[in-house]
Amino acid sequence: MPKLKSAADLEKLRQEIQNKAQGKKVVSVTNGADGRARGSQEVVQALVKEIEKQGLKDKVLVKSTGCHGFCEKEPIVVIFPEEICYVEVKPADVPEIVSATLAQGKIIERLLYQDPNSGKRISKESEIPFYKAQNRVVLGNNRFIDMESIDDYIALGGYSALAKALTKMTPEDVLSQIKESNLKGRGGGGFPAGRKWETTRNAPGKIKYAIVNAHEGEPSAFMDRAILLGNPHSVLEGLIIGAYAIGASQGYIYLRHDSPQTIDVVNKALTQAEHYGLLGKNILGSGFDFNVELHRDIGIFVSGESTALMTSIEGSVPEPRPKYIHTSVSGIHQRPTNLNNVETWANVPLIIGKGVAWFTGIGTEVSKGTKIISLAGNINNTGLVEVPMGVTLRELVYDIGGGIPGKKKLKAVYIGGPLGGCLPESQLNLKVDFDELWEAGAPIGAGSMIVMDETNCMVNFARYFLNFLADESCGKCIPCREGVYQMLKIMNRICQGEGREGDIELLTEISVVVMDASLCALGQTAPNPVLGTIKHFRKEYEAHIEQKRCPTGVCQMLAVVGRG
Amino acid sequence: MSEVTLTIDDKEVKAKEGMTVLEAAQEAGFDIPTLCHHDKLAPYGGCRLCTVEVNDGRRTRLVTSCVYQVKDGITVKTESEKVVRIRKLLLELLWARAPGVQALRDYGIKYGIDRTKFDIGPTCCILCGQCVRYCAEVKKKNALGFVGRGIRRQVMFFPEIAVEECAKCGGECFSICPTGVLPSNYALTQLPGFTFPTRFLG
Incomplete structure (x- = not known):
């Protein structure tokens, strides 16, 4: 296929791809990192072999897809067009799937998802309660797309938003649409993407950069990986559209070095896009040039911080630098640089393609669109969920998450990773909304949510996060390096039954200084887990310190726990 | 320059x-404490002792004066209650790390800190990074650098560069080290009979 030279070329290609796939059955297997850990790669291999063996090669397409969201039940096999969904499939189940379902259309009862409440077997993926309450506009296409196939993305209408932006809109039009949509940054800050783009666009300088921050480092967060792995071209398309609006000529995708599968998939996506002329010079004949490079981190949490990330791309050690002058004005090599998170970029083609009204129709007054949340901790349905903004936390935990295993009582949810905050059971009616959660002291951050039940010790939990942060602090500034370390030492001794009177006050005193004086967001928010748990669960701290007793029995008093 | x-x-x-608040304040005779600032080096913003309170007409906030640039009409408070509270705790935190450092004792007198409530650690280096940055920015040799992160961060000479370059320079970084322990660190690279494993010599 030669390079696409116009929007019409793209449409022609789309038609060809769609025609080729017509009438074929599709078997889609979740084969992301989480699926592979549960043997999905073997399932894919067995499927390919068995289909060939049974002579169905021309009638069935096997797609190795990214995560569909329901990590708990992977590997999941979905057969289209019937949408028959088999969960926890093993290679041994494959011959039966091929001979019964693919060849004869029969459903294998035992492989279907069983609703734990009603005991009913559910055959369609979209009717599983976990998926039913979601609105999967960003993640939804993952199940139709082979991770390594740009054609699958194009067949679903991919890159049509880019074609629209490049051929029918000026950069100013694109910018004003994004501003109008009030798309807020999904990476943590919740800053309006349109305003950020505008600052970069208006900043002086010929060379500008656009970055996808795919450095998802906090424990329990796995949404960016799922998007980038499952649908890399949606992020890439968003990036190209954004670069067009901003006037950037060079883009970067900043990835973790320790996710080889994602690196592989993104590299292939970049090559394919270049091959079709969707990257490079004169994209779709519009005269717009844009290149994207993949950049890997060196394995430290703080390199996901915007200034550290840019220092890293410059080739130095990823240590944050002061940003009294915004990176939108002075970023990589002091040039205007716009950085957005994976999920933010993935929303861009949807807004341009489907229109602002469609996007603002989803969500609450202040927070528009959907949010992907990673459900983790003590919850039945661990996985990725995409919900419209405005869903309550209770719905997330009980309707989508399926409640807590063993019918235990919920104690708290922890939102936003180590830099987020915790909310006790009484605040479960809060909505997923940037402002509402921020005011409650649990900023949504990148969207991870950890559920804790009555058997979890909140003090030990805060200690765990603090341990992570002390370990990941770069060590450049004193409050973060020394302050968080001293806090960890205090937390360690509390958890070991050696807490002293006044420790809670001392923790608070250090926290205030660490938050006020630290250089970057890591230090400025590092005390959050401790402050949040002190606020809501002070009694547990007091039991540890005064009675040398862990109410849940998690902390083994006088045992050596952790470092420090 | 306006x-x-x-x-x-x-x-x-x-x-x-284009000047920083710290530079402007020093020129006007104010003594803002700092441990990582050096006239010959680029602003770093590591020690945070020079934190001051700035009001720019819209809001008051704490900024690091060695990296925050002056703006017309701003009001700076160098010793506000918040600022002093931060400096006191930072000094105590550093005191726990390196209790014998003279610069800390001097600032300790100013802010009434002569002990720390934290357990004292075993090092003598306050990780201001002046030596590292001096070698990189002024001498352009990078004979020493930071190794490790967080609390495990430390300054180390890279023997394969140090053995070549440090003798030529004569240890200019020693004289700017506010703690005086740097020479002993370097001495380790000069031990008699010290040979480099060949894989480092490439």
């Missing part, structure tokens, strides 16, 4: 655009 006017602790101060 001139800007700012107020530092109720005194009107003139400064050149």
Whole structure:
């Protein structure tokens, strides 16, 4: 296929791809990192072999897809067009799937998802309660797309938003649409993407950069990986559209070095896009040039911080630098640089393609669109969920998450990773909304949510996060390096039954200084887990310190726990 | 370069655009404490002792004066209650790390800190990074650098560069080290009979 030279070329290609796939059955297997850990790669291999063996090669397409969201039940096999969904499939189940379902259309009862409440077997993926309450506009296409196939993305209408932006809109039009949509940054800050783009666009300088921050480092967060792995071209398309609006000529995708599968998939996506002329010079004949490079981190949490990330791309050690002058004005090599998170970029083609009204129709007054949340901790349905903004936390935990295993009582949810905050059971009616959660002291951050039940010790939990942060602090500034370390030492001794009177006050005193004086967001928010748990669960701290007793029995008093 | 006017602790101060608040304050005779700032080096913002309170007409916030640039009309408070609270705790935190350092003791007298409530650790280095940055920025040799992160961060000489370059330079970094322990660190690279494993010599 030669390079696409116009929007019409793209449409022609789309038609060809769609025609080729017509009438074929599709078997889609979740084969992301989480699926592979549960043997999905073997399932894919067995499927390919068995289909060939049974002579169905021309009638069935096997797609190795990214995560569909329901990590708990992977590997999941979905057969289209019937949408028959088999969960926890093993290679041994494959011959039966091929001979019964693919060849004869029969459903294998035992492989279907069983609703734990009603005991009913559910055959369609979209009717599983976990998926039913979601609105999967960003993640939804993952199940139709082979991770390594740009054609699958194009067949679903991919890159049509880019074609629209490049051929029918000026950069100013694109910018004003994004501003109008009030798309807020999904990476943590919740800053309006349109305003950020505008600052970069208006900043002086010929060379500008656009970055996808795919450095998802906090424990329990796995949404960016799922998007980038499952649908890399949606992020890439968003990036190209954004670069067009901003006037950037060079883009970067900043990835973790320790996710080889994602690196592989993104590299292939970049090559394919270049091959079709969707990257490079004169994209779709519009005269717009844009290149994207993949950049890997060196394995430290703080390199996901915007200034550290840019220092890293410059080739130095990823240590944050002061940003009294915004990176939108002075970023990589002091040039205007716009950085957005994976999920933010993935929303861009949807807004341009489907229109602002469609996007603002989803969500609450202040927070528009959907949010992907990673459900983790003590919850039945661990996985990725995409919900419209405005869903309550209770719905997330009980309707989508399926409640807590063993019918235990919920104690708290922890939102936003180590830099987020915790909310006790009484605040479960809060909505997923940037402002509402921020005011409650649990900023949504990148969207991870950890559920804790009555058997979890909140003090030990805060200690765990603090341990992570002390370990990941770069060590450049004193409050973060020394302050968080001293806090960890205090937390360690509390958890070991050696807490002293006044420790809670001392923790608070250090926290205030660490938050006020630290250089970057890591230090400025590092005390959050401790402050949040002190606020809501002070009694547990007091039991540890005064009675040398862990109410849940998690902390083994006088045992050596952790470092420090 | 145009001139800007700012107020530092109720005194009107003139400064050149592009200067940092710390530079402007030092020029006007204010003594803002700092452990990582050096005139020959680029602003670093590591020790945070020079934190001051700035009001830019919209809001008051804490900024690091060695990296925050002057703006016309801003008001700076160098010793506000919040600022002093931060400095005191930072000094205590550093004291726990390196209790014998003279610069800490001097600032300790100013802020009434002569002990720390934290357990004292075993090092003598305050990780201000002046030596590392001096070698990189002024000498352009990178004979020493930071190794490790967080609390495990430390300054180390890289023997394969140090053995070549340090003798030529004569240890200019020693004289700027506020702690005086740097020479002993270097001495390790000069041990008699010290040979480099060949894989480092490439």
